[in-house]
Amino acid sequence: MRRAISNACLASLLLSIWLAVYVGAAAAQSGSYPSKPIHWIVPYTAGSFVDVFARKLAPVVAREMNGVIVIENRPGASGVIGATEVAKAAPDGYTFLYAIADPLIAATVLVKDIPYDPFKNFTLITKVQSGPPMLIANPNNKANSLREFLELAKTERTTYGSFGPGSFPQLMMEQLALDAGVKLEEVAYRSPPQAIQEVTSNQTSATFTSPPTAKSFQDSGRAKVFAVAGPSRLAAFPNTPTIQELGFNSLILRNPVWSGLFGPAALPSDIVQANVKAIHRAIKDPELMQWASSVSVDLLEMTSAEFQSVFWQEYDAVTALIRKANIKDPSQN
Numbered sequence: 001m002r003r004a005i006s007n008a009c010l011a012s013l014l015l016s017i018w019l020a021v022y023v024g025a026a027a028a029q030s031g032s033y034p035s036k037p038i039h040w041i042v043p044y045t046a047g048s049f050v051d052v053f054a055r056k057l058a059p060v061v062a063r064e065m066n067g068v069i070v071i072e073n074r075p076g077a078s079g080v081i082g083a084t085e086v087a088k089a090a091p092d093g094y095t096f097l098y099a100i101a102d103p104l105i106a107a108t109v110l111v112k113d114i115p116y117d118p119f120k121n122f123t124l125i126t127k128v129q130s131g132p133p134m135l136i137a138n139p140n141n142k143a144n145s146l147r148e149f150l151e152l153a154k155t156e157r158t159t160y161g162s163f164g165p166g167s168f169p170q171l172m173m174e175q176l177a178l179d180a181g182v183k184l185e186e187v188a189y190r191s192p193p194q195a196i197q198e199v200t201s202n203q204t205s206a207t208f209t210s211p212p213t214a215k216s217f218q219d220s221g222r223a224k225v226f227a228v229a230g231p232s233r234l235a236a237f238p239n240t241p242t243i244q245e246l247g248f249n250s251l252i253l254r255n256p257v258w259s260g261l262f263g264p265a266a267l268p269s270d271i272v273q274a275n276v277k278a279i280h281r282a283i284k285d286p287e288l289m290q291w292a293s294s295v296s297v298d299l300l301e302m303t304s305a306e307f308q309s310v311f312w313q314e315y316d317a318v319t320a321l322i323r324k325a326n327i328k329d330p331s332q333n
Contacts, residue, residue: 033093033274034067040098040261043082045075045191049210050259053129054098056291060282065274071098075191078164079103080111087116089264093271096125097262101311104262105318106166110329118315123267124307126276128283130258131297132230133168134214134237136223137206138199146226146246149206153182161195161207162188165329168257169195169208171318172229174325175252176243188330199223211236211296230256234296251317256298260307272304 040058042051051073058069074082083103089095097103104118116122135146143149152158162170170186177184187204189195196213198204200222208229209217215236217223227243228234231254244254261275282288283299292299302310321327 033271034065036094037068037070038062038065038093039070039072039095041072041074041082041086041095042098043074043076043079043103044099045193046073048192049131049213050098050100053259053297056288057128057279057282060285060288061275061278064278064281077111078107078167080107080114083107083262084115086262086264087121091123091264091266091268091271093263093267093274095264096275097122098259099262100168100257100259101314101318102164102167105311105315106171106322109319109322110166110327112329121265123263123265123272124304124311125261125263125267125272126279126304127258127260127300127302127307127310128279129292129297129299130256131210131295132228132234132242132256133172133208134211134228134240135172135206135208135226135243136196136199136214136217137226138202138204139222139224140202141205141224143226144224146241146243149226150176150180150182153177153180153184157185158183158206159185159187159204161198161204162186163190163192163195164188165327166318166322170327171252171321172208173206174327175250175321176248178321178325179248179250179253212294229253236296250321251314252321255314258300276304 040054042054044050054071058071062069074085079099080103083097083099086095086097104122108114108118137143137149141149143152160169160173165188173184187198189198195207196209199207200217211234214223214225218225225237225240227246228237228240229243233240233242261279280301283301289299
């Protein structure tokens with residue numbers, strides 16, 4: 001009896017997935033997609049940079065699709081909570097994840113029994129933007145450059161703020177520590193704003209943050225800016241060197257932080273292309289382009305196939321770093 005019930009449940013589930021895929025594809029082909037609001041799950045707190053960007057982008061994309069996009073914040077567990085919701089969603093084109101790499105790359109390596117697999121449970125739609133994180137230090141730090149900061153770390157306890165295991169500040173700081181041969185001690189916080197606040201209030205030594213935040217704190221004297229993690233210097237920071245200029249060439253230290261759109265697995269190709277095309281049209285919007293430039297963000301026109309290629313390259317680099325640096329998630333012990 002139990003086996004019969006189990007088989008019936010499985011058949012029902014497979015039928016539901018098939019119907020979702022069929023209906024989604026039919027809607028895209030008929031031109032009726034979207035016929036109801038699309039939900040973008042942002043797995044971070046409201047006011048975080050990813051959330052702010054998503055809210056700038058979504059109305060423009062919705063206009064291009066003649067639809068409505070609703071932003072829903074699902075913060076927690078370094079993005080895993082929101083990513084899990086999308087991984088379990090029906091592949092009908094109405095639920096997406098708008099996120100940085102962390103919950104689909106580092107978290108899948110660090111978290112035991114994570115309820116999804118980045119290879120099996122997601123459709124990569126497109127990478128949308130990239131921006132170079134800035135390394136900032138507390139204003140009372142004795143160092144005035146990245147080189148001096150690393151020299152001090154050889155003789156003094158040096159902490160940094162992250163927002164959880166596998167978050168980009170942790171990966172970048174641990175890569176920097178490996179490359180420089182120093183010890184940097186992580187202090188994990190619940191959110192990016194908290195990690196930044198603890199640096200500016202002299203509770204931790206340093207962290208990575210976005211260029212607008214770094215600029216604001218630098219101008220107000222609440223932080224020092226040591227370096228930019230990206231391919232070139234920024235116009236807003238003409239005297240701030242890139243980390244690569246200082247001799248650190250690891251992919252993780254020269255690769256800007258990016259955000260992109262992901263769907264659940266088995267998303268019909270017509271739905272994928274409808275979203276890709278709408279985003280590519282949206283990022284040409286003059287107002288969005290002007291705003292992106294003002295916050296040192298590059299808007300990207302990337303196909304789904306191109307996104308997959310660079311995503312797996314980064315996955316391999318992050319996995320290698322986590323193993324080499326012996327990065328652990330304390331909650332998994």
